[in-house]
Amino acid sequence: MTSRILIVDDVPTNRIILKVKLTAACYEATMAASGPEALALARRSPPDLILLDYAMPDMDGIAVCAALRADPATCRIPVIMFTNTADEAARISALRAGADDFLIKPIDDKVLMARIRNLMRARDTTGFSATTDAIEGLGFAEPVGGFDEPGHIALLAARPETALRWRKVLAPHLNDRLSVITRAAALEGAVPAPDLYILGAELDPGISGMQMMSDLRSRPDSCHAAICLVLPNDAHAEAATALDLGADDVLRDDFDGAEVAVRAQALIARKREADRRRARLAESLRLSMTDPLTGLHNRRYALPVLGRMLAGAVQARTSCAVMVLDLDRFKLVNDRHGHAAGDTVLVEVARRLSAGLRPGDLIARLGGEEFLIAMPGISDHEAFEAAERLRRAVSARQILLPSGGALSMTVSIGLALSATGYETPDRLIARADGALLAAKAEGRNQVTMGGRTAA
Amino acid sequence: MTSRILIVDDVPTNRIILKVKLTAACYEATMAASGPEALALARRSPPDLILLDYAMPDMDGIAVCAALRADPATCRIPVIMFTNTADEAARISALRAGADDFLIKPIDDKVLMARIRNLMRARDTTGFSATTDAIEGLGFAEPVGGFDEPGHIALLAARPETALRWRKVLAPHLNDRLSVITRAAALEGAVPAPDLYILGAELDPGISGMQMMSDLRSRPDSCHAAICLVLPNDAHAEAATALDLGADDVLRDDFDGAEVAVRAQALIARKREADRRRARLAESLRLSMTDPLTGLHNRRYALPVLGRMLAGAVQARTSCAVMVLDLDRFKLVNDRHGHAAGDTVLVEVARRLSAGLRPGDLIARLGGEEFLIAMPGISDHEAFEAAERLRRAVSARQILLPSGGALSMTVSIGLALSATGYETPDRLIARADGALLAAKAEGRNQVTMGGRTAA
Structure with a gap:
């Protein structure tokens, strides 16, 4: 096309x-x-x-x-x-x-x-406009925020006098903060980074504004800032290269303060709109990996993360424990006490299970009343102990319902430990599932451990 | 940092x-x-x-x-x-x-x-690594696909003899398709675009390989392809600029076929990995806007899209109809026939409602048994007729349950039309909600129209 x-x-x-x-x-x-x-x-x-x-x-x-x-x-x-x-x-x-x-x-x-x-x-500031046009609309219904916070513009030239002159020319036309900075300060990364850099054609000896721009674009703190280059008046070839290198604007070195103030504000607005769009996309991504009821990760997120854990365990020559947990007789809660009660139970069980984990452990809701927990770097014995603790944490106290009543809940846990070679998350979960079936068959509210390997 | x-x-x-x-x-x-x-x-x-x-x-x-x-x-x-x-x-x-x-x-x-x-x-090929490190893991559990399809490498030089020479040097070392192309053909966009472009330093008179690279990067068909520039052996400054402009590699003009074949395959693999990552992110985004049960859009997607529709209606001086639809006595279905039956009913109702819409209309599941429909460019009378048709479509035939039984379902619809000035999606939906309450109060299975404006 x-x-x-x-x-x-x-x-x-x-x-x-x-x-x-x-x-x-x-x-x-x-x-x-x-x-x-x-x-x-x-x-x-x-x-x-x-x-x-x-x-x-x-x-x-x-x-x-x-x-x-x-x-x-x-x-x-x-x-x-x-x-x-x-x-x-x-x-x-x-x-x-x-x-x-x-x-x-x-x-x-x-x-x-x-x-x-x-x-x-x-x-295409986010790289997704082409594929997901619809998403562009996300947040359209948000207030446009006619009155943004003042921005921050960093001025950087070979000689400080030049940057100070720019500031003098621009200041009467802008509410934004204008600061004269050094190359080292810019690259070492101010937090938060300025919204806009205005760079001279030559900075330190042998370092051009264009190189500096590429440098800012390659560093995480400054890569999303807007960048303007100030070039000699008839430097057409340089202007073309600067635009191809990703300069957001090129300015003449005798620039007019009023005009550049308008350009700067447009660039800051565009940069902030792109920031907001990235934030919305990141939020969309987060939501796509989260179970909305419990706030735990969902199955879709958990499987690849577990995959990495298992690969890491092979590297580190340790075991990773995987548990599949299923609330016992959960259907009765929904049937007898209604959905609100069922939701309350799921949220509280998720909270109790999460509270019993170490940092770095993985917990996810697989769907319905089924949860997944993975604990890397753990022995058979430790894993069984941990599963027992989780089982007791669920049944230890009654769960209060929004209606005022309370329910005793128990959980059955199927446990499997990763083999010495790499095993896919699906296979390990299938082994834990098998152990879970045994736990259910043997009367629920218990932990059953699957064989060390299925193969 | x-x-x-x-x-x-x-x-x-x-x-x-x-x-x-x-x-x-x-x-x-x-x-x-x-x-x-x-x-x-x-x-x-x-x-x-x-x-x-x-x-x-x-x-x-x-x-x-x-x-x-x-x-x-x-x-x-x-x-x-x-x-x-x-x-x-x-x-x-x-x-x-x-x-x-x-x-x-x-x-x-x-x-x-x-x-x-x-x-x-x-x-950071997707622009999200920094914010959502976890997502990088998505798809890790997928098979890595050790045996990729052969790639497509497009060769473009000032003189066809040069490109033909490159092909001769590379062909013995690669399974990928090597095609010699013209600048116009490259820019007019082959579909699918090649995985990799190898470009000479100078192409047509006055057009450098670097300009061509920037041009390819600015066009949607070719912007994600890998690009190598072939530069004279000691062109250090040009090589540096080419890398800053985003060249994936720079090659000497007497390049060795075996070495460049390895480089080309690495670039093609990296490009495909980035393609896959973008596709996974796009899929995550799609999922974050979709109701998993019915496949309809969810509330989060619908509101901003409705916002755009309403703004468009103001521009075009037309009305937009908004309906909030609620299945009558849906709770009884879940209680008496179980969740599977409830899910079947929701899916079938979603299908019947969707079938009654025009292209460009919006339908979403707001949550539970509640749906939203928006129809732009429509009069009061047409909107009421449309709502009546949707109401009849739901109740016209019984819905077959997975258990073998069948259920008659009805729907109550609250209808509101957008005002001549811009109204937020939330306010218009609130008006439709008010009308829905009236429809429920008056005996269900009916359409009620809200006042033309709430203000």
Whole structure:
């Protein structure tokens, strides 16, 4: 699938010239001659990026950009606006309206193409947009947080005077904290890391801003921060490389404070949105591995973790104990006392079992009233003792029900110890399951140990 | 937190020189004088990367590397091996043992540092390792698939003769498909994309391999492929930039086929592992949004999607209908016929409701016996008709139980239509809930419509 770019310009020649360039770069270019036509096209079939003329007769670029940003269907499409005249107020309005960049003609083709690649890459900040579009919507219903905390911008140049000058130029236009830092301080990792780094073209002797950017991107504390490079005014090739290296923006070294303040705020907002999206994804992942009732891990999480434990035990030449625990006569609780009582029992049993484990042991709810426990680095004898303790912990005291009553519960435990060679989690669990059946058959409320190996 | 690098070398001077360089680059360097010492250190406290001498007296680099790769605790740590002599067989054994790179002294510092940054960045292929270490384990229990399908390597150089020469050199050492392609074909996107691109330093006039790499990385079809750049032999600065730009490897233009075959296979294996990891994460995300019993979306997914629908309805000046549906007297099913019967009823009702919807409508299980349906772009009258049809679909035929019996079920539906201004999903659902209470109070098995707005 070729990436598709929408060109919006009222002058036919301009559209054609851009289309030729984009086609040569293997993009599919579609064209619109006016703002309303562009909006209709973008809503019907959202392009991957929009190149938007600033000055058009019936609806100017700012109005088009604002309309794109207001519509959920088009609000995430990257927009590059361009114009013939370098009017500072226009630039600022365009960026405020949500343009990702604002370029002044004549536009350097290398920079334009690098900017296009850069924005297309930046769309997929989590690496999942393509596969799981739906997830993008998660959290949409959250309040957008119109009033974010002030951000933190770190300024880093070869000479402190330069960084101090940047701070002086930017400070009147920003509420964010502006701090002048050294390269070592940046790399040793401030916690929390700044939201945005603004880096000079050359830092220490032999260390360029681009190298520093790659360095920040390779370190866990700073890898998600936004980064701007300040480059000499006509350094087109360097600007293109910087954008390809992942710079979020490139600035001229005589930059205008008001304009860069708007760019900085957009970058900080984008960075925070990406942080929130990553946090939501991580939370989704956590939920996919958790049993919502007891808060224990679920089967899906437990099996691979057990797999690693078993591999580790083989490496360390120790045993790993696996127990499958099943609450005795649990069905009667649900039938006689209702689901709320059943849930209370499961939660309390989960709590009692967890309290009896060592750090590093694994506990999971396999489903229904069945639990899994794994204890690495343990002997037969210790494992049996541990299982006995867990059994007694469940039956020791009655469980109070929300209705005011109380129930005595017991648990049957099947125990198996890992063999000296690697055994899959499924096979070891099957051995523990076999032992559990024996425990049930022999009258419940007891621990039964399976044979040392099934094979 | 400073990134930590372990230096393993039996010659003290070599260790010190490397430590000075790494410290200057703001890494924390730890040192080991032998393989066993290195293994013990790495297991106790895994570093972010290991620099490993090839020739050591008691345990050589190859053995150390193999031991690192065999242990789950250390198998993912990037390893750069280095040596004094350019022995081709040694290089190949080192790569086969799992070294990520093999550098020959004198090592260019810029290239070494770029390689370190590159490998540290590459560790986090999904962007989640830091936050959700546990998830890395998902799928560990899966068979590792020792016999992967042959891969596909695309070769692209300025002149087809060059690419054909590469193919001739590589073919005897690989089972993978080797195809010579053009730039346009690569960018227009083959489906499926190759696993690995090998790109020349210069492609079409004015288009460098590095630009092409950035271009491939910015397009969805090719962004996850591995990419190698073939650079002139002493192009150290270019090699460093290529690694910072995200090249997975850089090759000399007189490369040795046997060695590059090993490198290519390692890259293809790494790329496929990253693909699998992404797929597992995407599956985890899908599961976190799905009700496991009915396969419908869950509440957590539905609310933000409904939020987007409602915002879209405001934009399009249409209404969105929201229904909350509750199975009548469902508790009796569980109590009288057991849980299996209850589950069968829920699954069948979910199926009947889904069958009555248009593409683009939303259906979710809110929990228990309660469902949510949203239908965008619909009038009051149409929505009421739709709800009536859904109500009749549930009660039209008895539901067959696994036990052989059959049950008649009915559903009560509360309906609300979105207001002209934006209303949150929660508020609209609350209005539908109010209507549902009325439907229940008036005798169940009916549709009740809430007031047009609550405010």
